[in-house]
Amino acid sequence: MKRTNTFEVRPRSESDEALLQEVMDATASFWNELTYARRQQFFDDESIWETDEFRGQYKGQLGAAGVQTVTRKNNAAWNSFFALLESGEDASPPGYWGNADDGRDLRLFVRNDSYEIQWGEHSRVEIPVGQDLKDEYHMGYFERLRLEVRGDPKWSGEQGELEIQYDEVEDTYRAYQPVTIDESELDSPLASEEAALDLGVNNLVACTTTTGEQYLYDGEELFEQFRSTTEEIARLSCKLPPDQDTSQRIRRLYRKRSRQRTHAQKDLIRDLVERLYDEGIATVYFGDLTGVIKTQPSPEINEKLENFWAFKKFIDQLQSVCEEHGIAVEEESEAWTSQTCPECGEQTDTVRHRETLTCPCGFEGHSDLTASETFLRRNTDKQVRPMARPVRFQWGNHEWRSTTDAPELGTNPNEQRTNP
Ligand SMILES: [Zn+2]
Structure with missing residues (x-):
């Protein structure tokens, strides 16, 4: 049985936060470059699986395990796309994490055997980073990026791949940790x-x-927030030149509006x-x-x-x-x-x-x-x-x-x- 622990993680210093942002940014770049290359190959009717050239490029930032994890995630996305195509469904190929105008979606995956969480009074999670970033941030060879954990785990068991997402609107980092738990630990018989x-x-x-x-x-309150963003979108739309139907700011507001709602939901x-x-x-x-x-x-x-x-x-x-x-x-x-x-x-x-x-x-x-x-x-x-x-x-x-x-x-x- 799988369950998910959700908690907030916090960098302990500005320098740690800069490092975390660099790791997330490199993850997004890697994902986007790999996706771009594979989309080109797909639309040119070529095999998408020969895309090894990026691995070396990101190893210094993400480490070998990090590169492997992103590659595996990307492979999985393409495999499910191909499976949908085969079953005759209307599907579109895997997309990018964000875009150049609005910025990237920052998230990070850490393989189950490459991170460690210590729960307790000084809860923390340690995640690996590549050697180049370690050098840049004056970290020791065996050192890892240490983040503070806020919250209590609901489930304990065998840990799965950790995902950390950066929420731009709230300026927070949220972690999702899947765990495989014992059936006996499951839902109390009293439920x-x-x-x-x-x-x-x-x-x-x-x-x-x-x-x-x-x-x-x-x-x-939530609807008021939504409505005022909608009004701002309408106001900006009126001011657009006649040959233009949107702008970077308008797209950004749409994104903000749906993020706020999704977050509250x-x-x-x-x-x-x-x-x-x-x-x-x-x-x-x-x-x-x-x-x-x-x-x-x-x-x-x-x-x-x-x-x-x-x-x-x-x-x-x-x-x-x-x-x-x-x-x-x-x-x-x-x-x-x-x-x-x-x-x-x-x-x-x-x-x-x-x-x-x-x-x-x-x-x-x-x-x-x-x-x-x-x-x-x-x-x-x-x-x-x-x-x-x-x-x-x-x-x-x-x-x-x-x-x-x-x-x-x-x-x-x-x-x-x-x-x-
Ligand atoms: Zn009555």
Whole structure:
């Protein structure tokens, strides 16, 4: 069974950071040059496998193992491309990591036997660099680049290839470490609880669990950020000369916009799935968004749904992170859940106004949280425990934070409880 540890790594000094950037930059150059050569050969109908000339060139920066790893990754990308072609699918050959205008995508792969992580109070990871860079940075022959590790590993087991990515927007380095774990270490036998998600546009996710937890991820701040970048793109587009339909700055803004969204989405999923995992959730239900589109057909909602929220990508990611944690994901019909009163079952006479659902029977509650609760009760066979106070999260400062000010004693400041 494979699982992935995610954590942040930090260079310990400016010089270490410069070195790390050089290694990542050389990795991207190598990838791009190799890809360019192979694309030429492919389009000229030649074999792509005779591309040894770059290996020597990058060995001084990446070391022999580093060169081998990038080559193997590139081989794998071409092999899957050829496999797709063979099965008659529409595929395009492997592409570049970034481009000259927007800069390169900086990432780094380290073979499983060439790095070492020490966990504990002074957690760190050591990665190899090539001899030329060692000389340039006055490192000893056996020395490696040492990075600080922030965070705790969730999984232990046989380590796989480490990937480090540089996030330009947040100016951070994230590491992904696949580990192969023992089946017996897997999901606790206690994990049998269930959760339901109500996905929306103003509140991105409302979640209710059978253990009585409720989480609400508010999308307003994030959407504002998205909208202001969109406006800037529109403003710049108006100023373009008539023969030009884009510019370097506009492309950069598009990239920034989607990176910000992707980053917030990834973080939301990690945050949520880790909470669910800790609650012992074994199954998560989610509905499709057709209900939302039908009940609120407005151009603004459609903009949010299609451009901003990238729903399909979100679901794909949710599935993969849940799978990583041994949680099953099931799609179910969401019809009427958003209008149903949890107290009396009324569906037609209830009223949704902004964040509140009210019913003639006297019920009044948060509309999205209520919907997720109704959705859960409809799908689960389990007993649903009484609800604790919901926790509301808002995107700000690159992470999902609870929006209340006063932390309760003994709770993590990131998950303070709030009144509905
Ligand atoms: Zn009612």
